[in-house]
Amino acid sequence: MKRRWITYLVLTLMAVLLGYPILWLIFSSFKPSAEIFASVRLLPKSFTFSGYVEGWRSTSQLPFSTYLLNSAKLVIPTVLLTCVSSVLVAYGFSRFSFPGKRAWFLVMISTLMLPNTILMIPRYILFKNLNVLNSYVPFYLQAAFATNPFFSYLLIQFFRGIPHELDESATIDGCGRMRILVSIILPLARTPIISVALFQTMWTWNDFFNALIYIDTVKMYPVSLGLRLAIDADTAVNWSKIVAMTVVSIAPLILMFLFLQRYFVAGIATSGIKG
Amino acid sequence: MAQKHRLERYHGYLYIAPWLIGFLVLTLYPFVTSLFYSFTKYDIFSWEFAGLKNYVDIFTKDKIFANSLRRTLIYTVIAVPLKLAIALAMATLLARPLRGIGLFRTVYYVPSLLGSSVALSIIWKYLFKSDGLVNMLLKVIGVTGPNWLGDYHITFWTMVLLPMWQMGSPMVIFLAALKTVPEELTEAASIDGANPIQRYFGITLPMISPVIFFNIIMQTIEIIQLFTPAYIITKGGPAKSTYLYALMLYDTSFRDFKMGYASALSWVLFVIIIAFTLLLFRKSSSWVYYKDGEGL
Secondary structure (H helix, E strand, C coil): CHHHHHHHHHHHHHHHHHHHHHHHHHHHCCCCHHHHCCCCCCCCCCCCCHHHHHHHHHCCCCCHHHHHHHHHHHHHHHHHHHHHHHHHHHHHHHHCCCCCHHHHHHHHHHHCCCCHHHCHHHHHHHHHHCCCCCCCHHHHHHHHCCCCHHHHHHHHHHHCCCCHHHHHHHHHCCCCHHHHHHHHHHHHCHHHHHHHHHHHHHHHHHCCHHHHHHCCCHHHCCHHHHHHHHHHHCCCCCHHHHHHHHHHHHHHHHHHHHHHHHHHHHHHHHHHCCC | CHHHHHHHCCHHHHHHHHHHHHHHHHHHHHHHHHHHHCCEEECCCCEEECCCHHHHHHHHCCHHHHHHHHHHHHHHHHHHHHHHHHHHHHHHHHCCCCCCHHHHHHHHHHHHHCCCCHHHHHHHHHHHCCCCHHHHHHHHCCCCCCCCCCCCCCHHHHHHHHHHHCCHHHHHHHHHHHCCCCHHHHHHHHHCCCCHHHHHHHHHHHHCHHHHHHHHHHHHHHHHCCCHHHHHHHCCCCCCCCCCHHHHHHHHHHHCCCHHHHHHHHHHHHHHHHHHHHHHHHHHHHHCCCCCCCCC
8 A cells, every 4th residue: 555655656756746847838838938947837827829829920931830830741742652662561571481481580570670860871872863952852762662671571570460360261251452451450559550650750850961952942841940049049038939839839749649549659659579 | 505594594684683783773773872872060061070079069069969869869769659559458458359350440540541640740730739639638537637738747758648648550460470379389288287478478479470570670760760749740849849859850951951960960860760770670589489490
């Protein structure tokens, strides 16, 4: 009984430590600039939307909605392409036997550990030579060709657990390989596919580094670069604008997480554990 | 018929083709050219062969390299074990059947949602700037806080704390692993007279050791390449005390356009990561336990 009490104390302490900064950020976004760093009070003394209004209109030359829209144009196709490519690759690795399969699978697993720093310069030059810099094409291409093996790996782990008898009986019924994937595997694999989509949404939405090297013009900026521009452009005092736009930039992720939490957990559990 | 059968054997390649093409063009080709670039002087417009000059310069002349490498290694060696220890401890607490566990798990994971985003860096900056949230809280209890992000001796350690805030993602992996440990094992041990601490270190931890190993490797690779916070929060300062390796690489390649030299720098980091990973793998046979006797 006493032990349980201590457990709750530790858990609560940790929750405050980890959760408080985000709560503080959200509450601060409704304060006027002068109040944000004036007191530790969580609730605003004078409640205002001005951070949102001003931030939306003029953190830089363009309204913040441009960056949100750009992020959508970047993220949505990237996520869809990732789902399609990783499903196909996972199906190939989990349901076919072909010469060289084991070797290729090992190659794929080892690229999981390949540091991005070693690829960034030649990839940049490759995309430059293909004339696709300052567009979202580098992101689309990497998604379409399953360059991040994490997603294929996650789905392979799951597909392997689907009983082969299901495929076999479908084959007897005259289903082709593609038909089996679409009408048997896919419906059963809804959860891990949604996990893939969620993780890729999160990573692409947050991605600052690739946006920084591939995107040059402000009107193409996704949220990450737009936010950076806002902190660079604003001198010291105008906190509320930046705080409000930071909240806008993380709100989609937090809402997505709160509503679809079980898919996050399922995805992490499948990927982290040898299945 | 025989012809068709032979082709049938390669049917799987049709499905793995996206990855295979991607691997050859977007991973293997860059990987090889990166090694080639590292022996050149290359400014994006023209290149000339430079032999081993880049590497010689890195190890004999480049003071910034020595500083960045040292700082990055210290950063990684402290932040990774600390983050994973906290994650494992919290997962252990959450693995017990208690009320309200789901809520705690949710709260712990939220900071991890921010990944390495600009938003994360902004929050960190506002927490630790000289009149930020942390120092305001310290003032309430009568303490004048230090200049967390401006003092040469402190800033590095403020940045070391940052990955701790995102311990939620390895924690969820640990939590899932802890739930797979069969209860019969711990029960049997307890009948044999093992106390809870002995059971934890003697049974639970060895059972989840593959996941601990997985987390060590993935976190090391992630943290050794940390870029965004160093770029946004401190810009590598003060006095290059947080000039982490990835930031130095970015500056060398995309600000100064010394692509050849930067490629050599990236290969030095790569070799260090490989050496470290191999060392972990070799050591792992003594402490990582695989049920079916095979690794990844």
